[in-house]
Amino acid sequence: MIELHGIRKRFGEQVVLDGVDFVVREGETVALLGPSGTGKSVLLKHIIGLIRPDEGRVVVDGQDVGTLRRDDLARLRRQIGYVFQNGALFDSMSVFENIRLGLTDPRQYNDADFCRERVAQCLALVNLAPETDRKFPAQLSGGMRKRVGIARAIAGAPKYLLYDEPTSGLDPVNADIIDDLVKRLDNELGVTSVMVTHDVRGAFRVADRLALLMHGRIVLQGSQEEFLASTAPEVKAFLERDFENTSFAA
C-alpha cells in the first residue's frame, strides 16, 4: 500500500504541494488527474524518493521512504517500476540494454540467457517486435519510446507501477494503444498502479479510482461515478474543459 500523509513541498517561493493526503490500496489502479503544472509528477516522485517532502510522510509497504537508509531505499525502489514522461531511455544504450537495466536482481542481470529471454518477454508484453532490441532510442518513434520505457519498468517484475503522463505528446490513436497497454499490464501482472495524467478520457478508461490534484491539494478522490456526480466547481471545470459531454464514461 502507498500512503502519503500531509505532503508539503515548495520550490523557492512556489508552493507546489500543500498538505496532500493520498492512499493507493493493493491491486488498484489510481489515476491522479490535474491540469499541467499542478505538481502531479512531483507527487509521483515523492513516492519513489526522488524528491523529499518539506513536511509529511510517504509510506510504502509500511516503510517511511524519507527515513530509509540508502540501501533500503534502493531495495524499495526495485519493487517500484517508474515510467517517465518522455521515456528517459539511456541514449547511449540499445533498447536491449535499456530494458536489461530494469532487471534489478544482480544475479538475473548478470545471467546473459535470462536477460535475453526476459527482454524478449517484455518487448512482447508491450507489443514491440523482437528485433526492436537492437535499435537505439533515437531510432524510435515517441510511442515506441514510451513502450520501451514501460518494458524497462516491468522488467524487474515490480509490485508497483508509477506512470508519469504515459500518453502525453501522443496522437489519440497511440494514446489509446498506451492506455490499453496499461490496463492489460495491470490485469496480467497484477500490479498496483498510479497513473499521473491530464487526459481525463484515458484516466476514465484505465483507472479503478481517480484523484484530482489542484492548487496543491487533492480536491476529490473517488470512482468515475463520484467524479461525474460531483458538484465541486474545480471538478466540474476540469471535466468540462476536456469534454463537452461527460456521458462518455457510460
Add this chain to the structure above:
Amino acid sequence: MANLALQAPHFVGRAVLGSLAQVGRFSALVFELGRGLAEWRIWIPRTMTEAYNIGYGSLFIVLLISGFAGGVTALQAGYQWQSSLPMYVLGTLIVSSIVLELGPVLTALILAGRIGARYAAELGTMRVTEQIDALESLGRSPSSHLIIPRVLSGLVMVPVLTIFANIMACVAGWYLVKQVLPITDADFVYGMQYYWRDFDGWYSLIKAFCFGGAITLIPCYVGFNTKGGAEGVGRATTTAVVSASVLILLLDVLLAKILLNN
C-alpha cells in the same frame, strides 16, 4: 545607494550559503564515489570503454598540439640563444621545460576542453532528460554507472597521454632546434641526460594524475547537478571547462610548490 548598502549583507549571505551548499554537494559526490567502488562489476567494463574514448579519441589532438609546443619551445630557445653557453644546455632546456611543465599542462588543458566539456554536456543532458532519475528509480547507483568510470579513466589515461605528449614534444623540439642552431644529436642527448633526474618524470606523471582528477571530477559534478533545459546544459558545459582549466593552473602552482620544494 542606501538601498544597495542594505542589500549587500543579503547578497553576501546568499553567496556564502551557495558556496557552502556547493562544497556539501561536492563532498557528497566524492563520498558516493567511494561507496560505488564496491560495485566493480558495473564500473569496470564502463571504465574500459571510457578509457578507450579518452585515450584513442584524444591521441591525435594531443600529439598535434604537443608537437607544435615542442617545436615552438625549440625555436624560441634558438632565438634567445647566447653563444657563450655550451650547446648541450639546449637539450636540458627543451626537455626539462616540456617534461616539467608544457607536456602535462598543455595535455590537461586540451583534455579539459575535449573531455570535460563532453562529460558535463552528457551528464547535464542525462539530468535534464530524467535519465539519471531513471537510473535511481531502478535502485541503481549513478556513481558506479556514470561517475566512477569517467573519473577512473581520466586518472589513468591523462598520465598515459602526457607520456605521449612529452615524447612528441621532445622529438619535435629536438628536430627543430637542429634547424636553427648548429647543435649535434650527441650534444642534445648529452644535455638531456646531464641534468635529468628520474623524479622529473615522476613529477610530470603526478601532475598529470592530479589534472586527470580535475578534468573529470569537476565536469562530472557540474553536469550531475545541472538544472534547467538546453540552456542549463550549455551553462554547465561552460562552467565545467572554465572551472577545470582554472583548477589545473592552481594545481600546477600548488604541486610545484609542494613537490619541487621551492
